[in-house]
Amino acid sequence: xxxxxxxxxxxxxxxxxxxxxxxxxxxxxxxxxxxxxxxxxxxxxxxxxxxxxxxxxxxxxxxxxxxxxxxxxxxxxxxxxxxxxxxxxxxxxxxxxxxxxxxxxxxxxxxxxxxxxxxxxxxxxxxxxxxxxxxxxxxxxxxxxxxxxxxxxxxx
Numbered sequence: 001x002x003x004x005x006x007x008x009x010x011x012x013x014x015x016x017x018x019x020x021x022x023x024x025x026x027x028x029x030x031x032x033x034x035x036x037x038x039x040x041x042x043x044x045x046x047x048x049x050x051x052x053x054x055x056x057x058x059x060x061x062x063x064x065x066x067x068x069x070x071x072x073x074x075x076x077x078x079x080x081x082x083x084x085x086x087x088x089x090x091x092x093x094x095x096x097x098x099x100x101x102x103x104x105x106x107x108x109x110x111x112x113x114x115x116x117x118x119x120x121x122x123x124x125x126x127x128x129x130x131x132x133x134x135x136x137x138x139x140x141x142x143x144x145x146x147x148x149x150x151x152x153x154x155x156x
Contacts, residue, residue: 006030019084020123078134081151083144084125087118091140099140105133106156114150131155 013021013032022031083089091099091114101113112124113133134152138144 016119016121018118018121018123020125021121022124077155079129079131079153079155080149081113081125081127081153083116083146083148083150085116085118085123086146087116087123087144089138089140089142089144089150090115090117090122091136093122099136101133101136101151103133103135107131107133107153116144125150127153129153129155 009021009023009030010032020031020033022029024030091101093100093112093115100115101107101111107113107127108130109126109128111127113127114125116123116125131153134154136151137149144150
């Protein structure tokens with residue numbers, strides 16, 4: 001690859017409004033990452049507006065309302081790994097290979113834990129912390145939204 005091709009890849013990543021792209025051609029690996037340092041939303045992300053519904057008043061009082069479940073205690077070592085983009089979640093790099101991680105697996109910072117396809121680009125999502133995967137929150141080959149929880153990770 002020459003400099004023109006590398007610049008073209010960078011420009012394509014910028015125009016696609018994605019945060020991470022990697023590719024390998026003839027043994028040369030190129031990885032482009034954009035870090036968001038401000039509190040602003042990433043480009044292409046739309047603000048979420050809650051939808052409000054008005055329900056009709058009940059005609060009769062409910063028999064016995066079930067008590068609300070108690071909130072789970074906050075565990076500071078249990079964190080959520082969230083999607084960095086809108087796309088399709090894949091648990092493995094190829095359809096016929098096992099999942100990159102599953103519940104109970106130990107992971108290290110920088111380890112690829114899933115793939116998100118966005119606009120025909122396959123983006124490797126890396127874990128940012130050392131820990132153990134407590135739960136995989138998304139089924140393979142399903143759409144995900146920006147900020148959607150993908151994994152629960154227990155920090156080690």
